[in-house]
């Protein structure tokens with residue numbers, strides 16, 4: 001076994017090309033290995049101290065989140081809290097302070113769990129993953145990145161360097177809500193993220209993505225019927241119904257498929273409501289779960 | 299098994315050691331370096347008994363590769379006291395009755411220390427979130443939270 005540390009993204013992709021596998025915070029990789037789910041890769045390259053991967057910046061057309069940004073950074077970053085609020089909601093719910101200090105958004109996305117929290121809001125906001133190898137850089141929409149539980153369409157020699165999110169326009173709001181049994185150290189039972197743009201209370205655009213009800217994070221389709229409708233209880237109920245219809249949940253230790261299908265509708269309705277309120281300029285503090293008392297009590 | 303030479307800096311002392319890559323930090327602290335204050339409860343990132351600080355931030359050392367901690371300042375519960383003088387958090391958790399079996403205590407203290415360094419005047423909600431990665435099977439938490447609150451007041455005076 002070998003362990004090397006990369007100081008730049010170029011160094012990291014060179015080592016990936018030679019067969020090493022990346023470790024960022026290790027909160028999925030090391031825990032999984034110790035649980036016996038998958039052995040640690042033979043050759044590891046640590047990417048957690050590559051400064052260029054830890055940056056959040058706004059360009060003219062995009063907000064760019066470096067893959068090495070931690071959940072602790074995401075949940076308080078003014079640009080994220082202000083413009084991509086649903087992503088901050090999700091980051092604030094990950095694990096415990098210790099998990100959030102070292103766990104990264106790149107690790108969350110590339111680990112590919114259908115229960116990951118940042119995946120649904122990033123998908124609802126139209127995020128694209130930037131993947132780099134020694135051959136060059138390509139961009140893959142999150143809708144094309146995951147192909148099964150723990151599986152991505154990225155090649156093993158590709159490093160995720162950033163997530164690119166088209167700059168949201170002014171009257172847009174996003175929110176992520178999850179059902180949880182314990183406030184810390186536990187993953188979502190189900191979750192839903194909504195992103196909505198309004199014009200004088202009328203829905204101009206809407207996207208919705210669901211957590212832990214399919215083999216991957218799942219985007220809900222058919223929401224176009226709501227465009228031109230008011231963002232009111234009737235629309236939120238329609239959102240819930242579309243989410244329930246399209247969910248493909250399984251039964252496991254956390255919940256039955258029946259319960260998941262029902263509750264994902266409730267989460268979708270609440271995420272839709274919170275996203276609309278934020279699009280209207282109402283302040284709902286991050287995370288929505290705590291602000292509205294959803295999920296486990298403290 | 300391949301061994302790597304690393305130097306871990308724990309409580310301001312450098313420990314040059316030779317370890318295999320997959321060793322976890324809590325195991326290395328306890329077995330290789332001999333600092334057994336850090337506990338291993340679940341060894342699965344669930345309980346927080348293994349909490350140590352890496353450059354001032356809490357991490358679950360049971361699930362962190364020791365080799366990855368090279369170059370960081372590691373603080374364990376042994377680094378809290380100043381010689382024979384207990385840290386205010388240690389004194390207050392004892393006085394408040396926040397220690398029963400004591401197994402969770404080192405981890406609780408490290409999470410509390412990181413919280414107070416970051417947020418010197420925390421609300422009760424902030425204390426709960428700060429300690430949310432630490433389980434205690436004995437005390438019911440209330441006295442631990444009291445001790446953190448008392449320490450915050452004491453340190454700000």
Ligand SMILES: Cc1cc2nc3c(=O)[nH]c(=O)nc-3n(C[C@H](O)[C@H](O)[C@H](O)COP(=O)(O)OP(=O)(O)OC[C@H]3O[C@@H](n4cnc5c(N)ncnc54)[C@H](O)[C@@H]3O)c2cc1C
Nearest residue numbers: 024025026027028029094095103104106107108116117160
């Ligand atoms: C106690 C606990 C609670 C948790 N709670 C939650 C939760 O509530 N919600 C949630 O979503 N997750 C949770 N997790 C899972 C985990 O913390 C997150 O998925 C985290 O974001 C993973 O990031 P990391 O940097 O630690 O990834 P790592 O473990 O370092 O990496 C994960 C995988 O991604 C690959 N990888 C990492 N970075 C890159 C990159 N830049 N490019 C290509 N591949 C890469 C690695 O090779 C590995 O296969 C929890 C974990 C623990 C231990």
Ligand code: FES
Nearest residue numbers: 339340341346360
């Ligand atoms: S021993 Fe590390 S979290 Fe329980």
Ligand code: FES
Nearest residue numbers: 398402434435436
């Ligand atoms: S005092 Fe026993 S676990 Fe906390």
